[in-house]
Amino acid sequence: MKRWLPPIVIVVVLLGLWQLAASLDVIANALNIEPFLVPSPSEIAQSLWADRSLLLDNGWVTLQEVLAGFALSVVAGVAFAVVLHLSPMLRRAFYPLLIASQTVPIVVIAPILVVWLGFGIGPKLVIIALICFFPITVNTLDGLRSVDPDLLKMMRTLDASRMQTFRRVEGPSALPYFFSGAKIAVAVAVIGAVFGEWAGSSSGLGHLIQQASAQLQTARTFAAVVVLSALAIVLFGLLAVIERRVAWWGPRSTRTP
């Protein structure tokens, strides 16, 4: 319980200050805007309750996009990392391309993807996968390559084939690294979903945010952001729990005596 106290205190203090500032119109006056444009935490909470079915429906849409896009990039990212690990030639050939894929500005490519793939889930999956792919591939590849060379020697003297060495030593060694990449990926996947929905969609939290802010419904906008954040935190926490169960030995533990 002690572990949770500091973040709770910080959040409560910040919310309290915000509540105070909003209800005294401090922010609105400072920015020289109408007070109704600055929602207080209590108004956001009211919106969370009042718009719950709206937030739930659109949240569900976004969650599906995030999960599908994330799953896609896990499969593709791990497969790609394994292929690059097993073939030094392919690694040299593809590594620059892998980095280049990260420099593609998502905001620019999202509308093009909508033109190509339509208003359905297609362009969202591609955008999320594009964002998630990089941290997963790079981390997994790093994990596979950082295996203690003495372990590989040992496996050779124990009659291991290339595949056995991969399965018994390299794979397990890379698992904690994969999880670090996956945790980063799942957090940014939520941003990817919002970008995808902004570029063109008729539902989802990103779509809701776009509509609400266009109609100056700032409380609803913030409520949608709260749901988005909660989504990312829950997914991240879920992955951390899975990591502890599946890869409990943690990184670098092969070196501790």
Next chain:
Amino acid sequence: MRTTSEAPIAEPQSVNRSAGAEQRGARSSPRSGDATTPVAGVEVDGLGHSFGELEVIERVDLRVQPGEVLGVVGPSGCGKSTLLELISGLREPTAGEISVHGEVDSAARLQSCAYMPQRDLLLPWLSAIDNAALALRNRGASRSASRREAHPLFERFGLAGFERTRPAELSGGMRQRIAFLRTLLAGKPVLLLDEPFASLDAITRAEMQEWLAEALAAESRTVILVSHDVEEALYLSDRVIVFGPRPTRAVGELAAPAPRARPRTEIVTSAEFTAARERALEALSRRPR
């Protein structure tokens, strides 16, 4: 610090050679012998090795009889570990020839040699018994079959009850024992032990030496044991070769004075043992001109 190859520094191949072999023969006969593992000799002729410009091994010639335990001592950095990697077939020498069980090819040597590195290198995600049985699994045995095969060795070597323990929960000495069992269970006729107890504290080390002496007495394997500790090598081996500093060549050779299986303290304090240790230390300290 560069050694010259002229003028042989000691009489490497002559001293006590035949005496050592005889003594060993007398000692190895009561060993219980594992029928499934054939015994094999190791022959090293004119071995030299360089890493690029750096000459590590100048010239090494060795004859290890089947079932013999050969100790190799030398200053750190003299290429002892490299020698074991070369013999095991993990590396190709830049000069000379190595034959294990009559096989010269490095892939064939890899088939006959089990190499125990300095660090235990246990896989943290496997239990003690699965670590020990790694070679069996690699050769296609099922998990349960490999555990069944490894189990008797846990009993025999004082590890009963620790089969399911994770390496992280084991002490340094225990981990080293598991690593030795893993080497043993590879089922190779030749064991190459690279400073197996270098990472342990003095007390655990002495215990482990006694333990290993018993284990080696019970297994008829050909063993090359590398160490920087003269006492350890003399206690555990039938015969000890002393290496000079890099680039390595043998600077002395002596027969170990007493059979290994007696209590360690009794042996290492005997006059015979002390004399042998002094001879070895003297050979080690000889500076090449």
